[in-house]
Amino acid sequence: MLISDEEYMLLSANGGFHLERNKTLISDYEKCPCGSGKLYGICCEIKDFEWLKDDKGTIYKNVKLSDETMNGLKVVKEQFKETFGRDPKGEDKLFYSVAIKQFNFLNDFIRICREAGVEERYLYAYYCTGLLVTEENKERISDREYDEWEEAVFEFENLTNEGSIDNRINIVQAILLVEEGLTIFLEKAFEQLELGLSKFILDSKNAQVLEVDSFQVCDHKSFIEYCLYKIIKNMDSVSLLISNGHKENALAVVRFLYDIYLNIFVYISDYKLFEEKILPLIGLELGTHVRVNGSKHKIEELATEKKTYTKVSIIELAKQAGKQNPTAMKMYDSLFSELSGYVHVSVLMSDKYFSENDPYYELNEELLAGLLAVFFAYLPLYEIIKLDHVTLELKRDILFLANRLTEQIRRFLVTLKGIEENPVFDLMEEMLNYYEKTAS
Numbered sequence: 001m002l003i004s005d006e007e008y009m010l011l012s013a014n015g016g017f018h019l020e021r022n023k024t025l026i027s028d029y030e031k032c033p034c035g036s037g038k039l040y041g042i043c044c045e046i047k048d049f050e051w052l053k054d055d056k057g058t059i060y061k062n063v064k065l066s067d068e069t070m071n072g073l074k075v076v077k078e079q080f081k082e083t084f085g086r087d088p089k090g091e092d093k094l095f096y097s098v099a100i101k102q103f104n105f106l107n108d109f110i111r112i113c114r115e116a117g118v119e120e121r122y123l124y125a126y127y128c129t130g131l132l133v134t135e136e137n138k139e140r141i142s143d144r145e146y147d148e149w150e151e152a153v154f155e156f157e158n159l160t161n162e163g164s165i166d167n168r169i170n171i172v173q174a175i176l177l178v179e180e181g182l183t184i185f186l187e188k189a190f191e192q193l194e195l196g197l198s199k200f201i202l203d204s205k206n207a208q209v210l211e212v213d214s215f216q217v218c219d220h221k222s223f224i225e226y227c228l229y230k231i232i233k234n235m236d237s238v239s240l241l242i243s244n245g246h247k248e249n250a251l252a253v254v255r256f257l258y259d260i261y262l263n264i265f266v267y268i269s270d271y272k273l274f275e276e277k278i279l280p281l282i283g284l285e286l287g288t289h290v291r292v293n294g295s296k297h298k299i300e301e302l303a304t305e306k307k308t309y310t311k312v313s314i315i316e317l318a319k320q321a322g323k324q325n326p327t328a329m330k331m332y333d334s335l336f337s338e339l340s341g342y343v344h345v346s347v348l349m350s351d352k353y354f355s356e357n358d359p360y361y362e363l364n365e366e367l368l369a370g371l372l373a374v375f376f377a378y379l380p381l382y383e384i385i386k387l388d389h390v391t392l393e394l395k396r397d398i399l400f401l402a403n404r405l406t407e408q409i410r411r412f413l414v415t416l417k418g419i420e421e422n423p424v425f426d427l428m429e430e431m432l433n434y435y436e437k438t439a440s
């Protein structure tokens with residue numbers, strides 16, 4: 001039987017579709033490749049797909065595609081032609097980029113279906129069998145595949161109902177519960193933090209009207225406000241990145257948030273550092289300071305010819321903060337060894353980078369990135385209330401917000417630690433204890 005390019009696409013064993021010819025139909029008297037044990041003639045033959053065999057005896061399943069899919073394929077084929085100047089042929093795959101990005105496909109697909117309202121038990125069955133069975137495509141799979149799919153649906157139902165029998169939750173239940181809880185928590189927490197930080201900036205600001213896009217840092221106080229404004233901006237990015245499934249980028253923003261937290265921590269506890277490193281930069285704009293020739297970070301005060309080095313690295317800040325809060329330095333080590341693996345792929349981290357995480361037995365790393373973002377965005381609340389100019393009412397409002405978030409984060413940490421070991425969870429707890437001690 002001859003298969004036309006337009007009508008049939010075959011899924012090759014190594015992933016990625018390509019066009020294929022010269023395969024023959026299985027005979028009615030051969031054992032059905034679906035594994036039912038029956039002869040093909042009385043098994044899959046009546047279904048809406050075909051089993052084919054090539055010269056080497058490799059078995060292929062041939063499914064006719066819908067018009068919609070065919071149109072999509074035509075577009076991809078055109079793209080190939082435009083890029084390489086020829087039609088795809090032979091072993092060429094049409095979905096090269098999909099094949100390369102495969103390690104993200106499973107989770108992305110599940111996330112998109114979840115958003116579209118596909119029931120969780122079906123997603124679980126998809127995860128187990130690779131099939132998403134609907135009324136429309138039911139005829140395109142073998143009875144055996146259908147049985148496996150149904151079994152997976154039942155398995156999910158059993159897994160999620162088990163707890164009611166012996167009162168203990170299993171790992172699938174725990175992860176689903178935590179993820180659902182985290183999703184709701186993050187949405188609320190981002191909103192509330194944005195409100196809280198904005199209130200602080202506006203309530204504590206000097207008489208001048210706040211032009212958020214042209215923030216003028218002219219003193220210690222406005223520097224803190226500028227930092228808080230950056231937190232709000234970064235939180236927006238994190239929430240966007242998380243909802244689009246960009247875990248690596250979200251984690252990179254988490255590092256910025258930690259950086260900002262350290263800035264606030266250090267400048268509140270050590271004004272001298274601000275005076276030495278930040279004020280000269282402001283002097284550049286005011287014209288009282290100039291950049292020393294050939295150096296990006298050396299600045300000279302015109303009046304006194306005094307030269308200062310203005311660069312403050314995160315590690316310096318972490319060391320400085322660590323003098324009062326030892327967790328700050330440990331957190332730095334943990335974040336910058338763990339998280340940098342996602343951004344700058346190092347050999348040591350490559351395993352983790354390329355491994356597909358398991359959506360039913362592992363915590364969703366995007367949600368964890370969100371939790372970390374909330375964590376580093378809210379810790380500064382405990383710092384800013386130490387400022388002299390904060391009114392009692394503002395202090396009360398900010399503390400209320402901070403304490404409630406602490407309570408909620410603590411609850412998540414207890415559950416998370418029960419599911420997964422992760423040094424960052426312990427450090428988060430340590431950090432909370434530090435603030436509990438210093439606040440009382």
Ligand SMILES: [Zn+2]
Binds near residue numbers: 033034040
């Ligand atoms: Zn069969």
